[in-house]
Amino acid sequence: MRKTFFITVFVTITGIFLLGTLFLAKKPELGRLAELSKVIRSESGEVINLRLTASGHWREPADINRIDPLLVNMLVAYEDQRFWQHHGVDPYAILRASLSYVKSGRIKSGASTLTMQTARLMHPNLRQRSISNKIKQMWFAIRLDAHWSKNEILEAYFTLAPFGGNIEGVEAATQAWYQKPPKELTYTEAALLVALPQSPERRRPDLFPDAAFQAKTKVLETISSRINLEEKKLEELKKEPLPVR
Helix, strand or coil: CCHHHHHHHHHHHHHHHHHHHHHHHHHHHHHHHHCCCCEEEECCEEEEEECCCCCCCCECCHHHHHCHHHHHHHHHHHCCCCCCCCCCCCCHHHHHHHHHHHHHHCCCCCCHHHHHHHHHHHHHHCCCCCHHHHHHHHHHHHHHHHHHHHHHHHHHHHHHHHCCCCCCHHHHHHHHHCCCCCCCCCCHHHHHHHHHCCCCCCCCCCCCCHHHHHHHHHHHHHHCCCCCHHHHHHHHHHHCCCCCC
């Protein structure tokens, strides 16, 4: 009886290990990354012709070399401080969130990494809140990290992140809200771009400017010490109006 039990446990564990290995070895499915908008621009960068995706979104591929490093640093500082160190899933964040839940009985801090968020953006079926879905997100995130570089993961995030309405991705967002490419951004512009994907409809700067202003201010306050932003500079930025035109 005992021998049969141990054999069953061994076979189960071995099966799970093999399935996990096969899953991680397979290249990640692109999901929504496979469909992009077709855009024709002038030499000065202005949009001449724009064809939306079949779902009606303005979604252009992001190139990390065309994105201001300030935006990247602010996003990582706000969403996933250990992004450059972990392998898709941050065990420290999971432990912190678990301990917080045990102590308070409710979730106070999340454990979702930028890689997990990217997996959800690529595959909307992973967005449903459940323990099984969270585990799936982790597996997808680990597989993304195994096959893609950190910059490629960031490019996927910056291609699919929602910025209000049918605007997806940082290229479309900076053109729509700032009439400029994402190469050179101010602190306030970058902070708003960090805040928008969390609640793209309720923080739309054209419809809800007060909510957008509060969101960008919260981002600046949260990351100020993480990016060594001086107190005087922070106070100036908190008063700076939204740069939306």
